[in-house]
Amino acid sequence: MGVELMDSSVFWYAVLAVVVVALVFVLFNFNKVKKLKEGTDEMIEMAGIIRSGAGTFLKAEFKVIAIIGVIIALVFSLFVEATSGITFLLGGLMSSLVCIIGMKSATYANVRTANKARESLSIGETVKVALSGGSVSGIAVQAFGMLGLLLVLIIWGVDPHATGHGLVANLECNPSIMRITTYSLGCSIVAMFNRVAGGNYTKAADISSDILAKIRHDMPEDDSRVPNVIADFIGDNVNDIAGNCSDLLESFVATIAASIMIAVTLFINGIVNVSDETFVRMIIFPVILAGAGLIGCLIGLSYAFVRKMGDDPSRELNLATWISAGITVVLGLAASYMMFGNVPLYEDMVCGWISPWISSILGIVSGIAIGSITEYYTSDKYKPTKKLAEMAIEGEAFVITKGDAIGSRSTLLPILIIGIALFISGKISGTYGIAISALGMLSFVGATVSIDAFGPIADNAGGLAESCHLEHKVRIITDKLDSVGNTTAAIGKGFAIGSAAFAAVSLIVAYVGNYTAKGEEPVLNIASFIVVAGGLIGGALIEYFSAMLTDNTIESAKLMADEGDKMLSTPGVLEGKVKPDYNKLIGMAANQALKKMVVPSVLALCIPVIGGFIFGVQFVGGILIGATIVAIPRALFMGNSGGAFDNAKKYIESEALEGHGKGSAAHKAAVTGDTVGDTRKDVVGVALDIFIKSMSTVANTLASLFSTITLIH
Known part of the structure; x- marks a missing residue:
């Protein structure tokens, strides 16, 4: 048609x-x-310990990540593509900055919210302080994720016909794809280590703290006499802030x-x-859509700050x-018209220029719907959690069984929504539409992470x-915010899992296209014995990974509970006259988490590499499908039941269940349920x-490389 290529x-x-502009907002x-x-002086002291402990843990963790990251980067640059090691490290850097x-x-x-x-x-007024702190995390996730990717695109561009190879090896690959995937992988490495280590840290501290305070000694929650309490406070930041930031940044970039x-x-x-001009616009559109979402987040959060x-x-x-x-939807429509309104479209775009926009809408609607469903099954405003609290009157077995049923029931609707959205997106815009649908769900991730970090x-x-013995009126306010925060955190976990499903499917689609020869239909034959074998192994690996994380956490929790018990037996600690050695428990939590993070994290890297070079691309495709099919419902079950x-525990603590408040048998049964749920929602569910x-x-x-180097053909 003689259209000049867009710059x-x-x-x-x-x-x-x-x-x-977003980075200025963050600052x-x-x-x-x-x-x-x-x-108060006591608040300042406690906050300082939390801040110092969290910072020390991150420094120790990033030392390990840096060593592994440099080794991987060298392998990529030497044997895969010369510049891919640089983009890998760039991804790791962006993710790390967001965490810090x-x-x-x-x-x-945290302390300024309590003081307000x-x-x-x-x-x-108190909500705005917590949300301001959360907005730094949320906007940073989207801004830094895009900053690194834009640097890759500005410096190297996207050339579909280019070929490249490593500094040592001479195996040809497409350098454009390699730079983008290694940038994403750099983000992924940090996210995996953060989630595994952070989950172990926070839940080992939390579980041991609950066991000591509520089960063994009948003490109030967050009592400063319990030495594990401060490690628990630090863990909230290590996992629910740093871990969550790197998690959703990785999904967004992917x-x-x-x-x-x-x-x-x-x-x-x-x-x-696909014409040359259409191709250029297909490259530009996802970046424009992500930018539109960032604008929407800045406006949405600013509105919350100025509104009373x-x-x-x-x-x-x-x-x-x-x-x-809403702003993302409107700007996305304008972007879709700008990109595809006046160029020849390929045949899969059955609704014309509006096709990519419809796909993005399906992702956005899916994200909001999954969040609402998660809220229904986890908030104490609704029937499932209220019924669970009532079951606590009958004892621990009833609590666990009912919680399992709630978790299992909660998986159907989100997966149904994901499946329908992916199906319609594929029908409207082909495989490109599936990826755009995934991006649509994450296009306003800055707002969702901001509100999640509020929790x-x-x-x-x-x-x-x-722990600082503020008056009861203050605790009423913070308890109210904590209840809201629990719900926003649960919604955030549901959103993270739903976005992971979209991201994983779009990555699987991209994977099949990456190894398919020119002129051939991209197909992964799930009836093939090779793919089925990979699928079975992929599903089993999810269960093994879950067990590994659970074992690691509960072992750490037991060690910390026993050590905390020893400290509580020290004369003067229970009476409040002598402060326990918080730093010893903080160090124990950190050492356990760091020691147990490497094997599960490296497992995710090694499985596709070993499978691909030994059994080939189809086998790895099977692993990815099997793992995804098992992991998504498993993660939803874990997150929602937890x-x-x-x-349910907090519902009882709020005296909503008449005659069964704090310290009652029902409360202790609910505490047991909460302890079981801690590992599920904050360790396994978020890591899957x-x-x-x-x-x-x-x-x-x-x-x-898998398609050219395979030991068993």
Whole structure:
């Protein structure tokens, strides 16, 4: 048609300008929170211990990650593609920066949230402090994820016809795809280590603290006499802030990467007729959509900050999410028309220029729907959790059994929504539409992470109010925020798992395209014995991975509980006259987490590599499908049953169950359920989504090599 090729660099710099504005927003809110008063001398001391412990743990963790990261980067540059080691390290750097900034913000915001409640006795004003701290994490996730990817695109661009090889090996590959996948993999490595180590740290501390306070000694939750309590506070930041930030940054980057990879493979494969100009626009569109989502997040969160909040903060937080999503929808429509309104479209875009936009809408709607379903099954406002609390009157066995039923029941609707959205997206826009649908769900991830991060900040604030002996009125406010935070955290976990499902499917689609020869239909034959064998092994690996994480956490928790018990027997500790050795328990939690993080994390990297080089691309495809099919319902079950257990306990503690408050037999049964749920929702559930995404990203990175180097043909 004689259309001049669009200059993509103009759009890269335009989106980069949005990213710069977002980073200014992050800096502004960080400084705003830091300038607030911390409170009493005891609050300042406790907050300092939490901040120092969290920072020390991250430093130790990143030393291990850095060593492994440099080794992997050298392997990529030497044997795969010369510059891919650089992009791998860039991904790791972006993810690490988000973790550090997010956790620093949270450890400043927690005590300032508690102090704002103490000074103002206002829920609305206190919410804004916690949300300001959370917004630093959320916006940083989206901004830094895009910053690294834009640097890759600006420096190297995307050339579908280029060939490259390692500095030592001479195996040809597409350097554009390799740089994008290794950038995504760098983000994934940090996320995997953070989730595995952070989950072990926080839940070993939390479980041991609950066992000591509520089961063995009948003490209040977050009592400062319990030496494990401060390690528990630190763990909230290590896992629910740093771990969650790197998790969703990795998902966000993976969906953009998958969109670009699928566009490249569609163009060079030749099965569908994609013109040069259409190809360029297919590369630009996902970046524009992500930038539109970032604008939506900035506006939605700013609205929440300027609006006067009442006694029901959950409504205002939900409104911020809706505004972010709504603006993303409108700007996404404009972007779809701008990109595809005046170029020849390939035949899979059955609805014309609006096809990619419809796919993105399906992802956005799916994300909001999954969040709502998660809230229904985990919030104490609704029937499932209330019924679970009532079952606690009958004892622990009833609590566990009912919680399992809630978790299992909660998996159907989210998976049904994911399946329908993927099916319609594929029908409307082909494989490209599947990736865009995944990106749509994550396009306003800045807002969802901001509100999710509100949860652990509010939780820490409540813990500080208790441990620093603030008046009861303050604790009422922080308990209210903690309850809202539990729900936002549960919704965030559901969103993370749902986005992982979309991301994993889009990565699997991209993987098949990456190893398919030019002119051949991209097909993974699930009736093949090779694929079935891989699928069975992939599913079994999910169960093994889950067991490994659970064993590691409960072993650490037992060691910490026993050590804490010894300290409580020290004369003067139980009487409150002598402070326990918090640092010893903090060190124990960190050492256990670091010692037990390497094997599960490296497992996700090694499985596709070993499977691919020994059995080939089809076998790895089977592993990815089997692992994804087992992991998604398993992760939803873990997250939702754990969330229901947690809020059922809090429902009883709020005196909502008449005659069965704190210290009652029903409460102790609910505490047992909550202890079981802790490992499920904060260790296994959140790590499974990283596990499948990491395997898929590794497979995409090495797909071209698997197709040429296989020991067993």
